[in-house]
Amino acid sequence: MKTAHDTDDILVDDLPAPRHSRRLAVVTETYPPEVNGVAMSMARVVDGLNRRNHDVQLIRPRQPAKLTAQSSGKPAVDEVLTKGLPVPLYPNLRMGVPSKRALVKLWSLKRPDVVHIATEGPLGWSALQAAQHLSLPVTSDYRTNFHAYGKHYRLGLLSKPIMGYLRKFHNRCDATMVPTEAMRVLLAERGFERLSVVGRGVDAQRFDPARRSALMRESWGAGPDDLVMGYVGRLAPEKNLGVVLAAYEAVKIVQPRARLVFVGDGPMRAELAARAPDAVFAGQRSGDDLAAHYAGLDLFLFASLTETFGNVTTEAMASGCAVVAFESAAAGELIRSGVNGWLAGPGREADFVALTRTAALDAAARRTVAEGARVTARRLDWGDITARFESVLEGAIARAEPGFLPAGLQPAA
Template sequence: MDTADLRIALFSGNYNYVRDGANQALNRLVGYLLRQGAQVRVYAPVVDKPAFEPTGQLIGVSALPIPSRSEYRIPLRIGGKARRDLKAFAPNVIHVSSPDPAAHQAVTWARRRGLPVLASVHTRFETYLRYYNMAWGEPIVEAILRRFYRRCDALVAPSESMAQVLREQRMNYDVSIWSRGVDRDIFQPQARSNAWRQAQGIGEGEVAIGFLGRLVMEKGLDVFSDSVDELRRRGVAHKVLVIGEGPARPWFEARLPGASFVGFQQGTDLARAVASMDVLFNPSVTETFGNVTLEAMACGLPVVAAAATGSQSLVDDRISGRLIPPGAIHQFAEALKAYVEDLALRQSHGSAGEARACEFSWDRINQAVADTYVRLIRQKQRGYNITPSTGSN
């Protein structure tokens, strides 16, 4: 068996109705698999006006908007039409990318038919509760996630640091890496534009501290703004450049008076905006990889990030950026101050980050997932019981 023999049923909670790093990675994966001759069917919620056209054939599943976050939807079940399509498609492997009710049903459907299930982990759902004053619920969510992931045959995580977290949480015993790539044709230092910077109110010689990502509280917007406040108290001259959209934008704009908000960007416009920063500040602890970190590194920027999953596998502390304990406002401010005031340091660490970014090729990365599908199918065919117990030990 090789990649061309694969028939993959992919279940996603968000495949294309909101644009984020996870669903863009899934679309890239599907595109790669189709080019290799594999057959893929995607089962996910559909909306009237998605953020972008899906790659491959998309079959809708029943879903409801998430309260207070209506841009996201929870897939509730595999309805009759989707279930009939799934049966007719006759996959030889199931891929689930979010631990939602429809994915639970997909895992059950696969187990009854002796099909292998691969789960990809895209975010640390248990950490989201911290941003809604519900940190007490993290152990409960972790237990729910453990039951789901241990019903799967294997997991893939975007970084070794995230894979290690999953092992420590006893989510599964078979955890491998599905990293992320970066398009070096557009994300490069040469994309920087002084004219564009000036149009955003960033003068020649001013240092722009950048934020890149969806504007939601779980991205660490409070830590970012508190650290910027600390820079102001220390009298460190700088500008703030924010790339992205989201429901927390009004809150973020109020917390960052004088910042340049350029909204959602994509393609060459995004690369230009990222390269036109001077340093990326990524305080989030929810990412499992950190696409924004890799894109900034490819543009030759130093990165100040929380020492959390994802960033720890990309940023070499004091070589290509700084890794700071999550929430450590004064340490974040000190790291940012060093980059603002030292051009040579910015250039040195930025060059090191660019060199590291050269290691990430999308085709090589996506073939690793295809190889995992093939391995799991072969193990099932040989009668190996590779699905762990759903117990907690």
């Protein structure tokens, strides 16, 4: 807005102050073209920070050659690649190796304003140590419930030590971002400090019901009026896929032509194929191809209880799928049962199966719920998420500045 002042005929532009560009170091042990929720959401945040005029330095393990070949073009940010080791059971994923000395040298030469650590593995721990050695402010993400995986991988005795490590890690940071209010409350009760809720967005232009393909559904053996249920994600024990199979079996009794589609890969694929030989295994998908697979589903079944968020929930909602899930993570935060999805109480497997069967029998209710899901997902804009992320970084930077006083201790005017 422009205002003209009479004095000296000066024209004054009342423009907002230019955005303060920051030098940001982002450390993550997973990033595209790896396919998982952490990689995808970190890529969206990094892209958003770059668009907001920040100088982003991305530190991550070097990926396998066959994955690197899938990348197109030159990255839009400054990438620093470190050594990595394959993750057990997931050979396409890498975890970083201890790199404190290299990071201290790197950040001594090009000092960032703040270090953000997305993962708590060896590379993340090295980054935390290096940042503290250089007195740099540090923020982190709590993205994976490692402690909740114990019962699935026979690590029950290690659950407490793992939680102790995670608490020690995050409490050394100036702020830790969590994706839901429920997770903030849970972690606070377990002794985690300085928690800020920063949710996840979804690309509602890519994940769109308009991508539904009759040809794709035909390739699955489904006609226009046949019910197609599906799951997207890792085929792994912690995803509680036995409940998905139980729901499918219950639906098949009343809808013999119903189909089940698994999108993704993982160590349980052979077991699932043996237990559900008529299911479709589409493998790992990405980009517009993944979006088309979502759009081809009528019911999205998500039975995981180990998520901190679960990006697949919002992708399915944006794609116009009716979602059946447990009241946990993103589903618990975003879904009102019977309005924009269906929720069973956490761990109430019989209720999950019953809700799936009810939804399978009521096409009109599925359409209404799917429309509500799409409306909800369209509100989850990545630009708003990036702005919130940025504000947490700015808070950490401000608290690290000499002479900073908390609001309650500011001197009287």
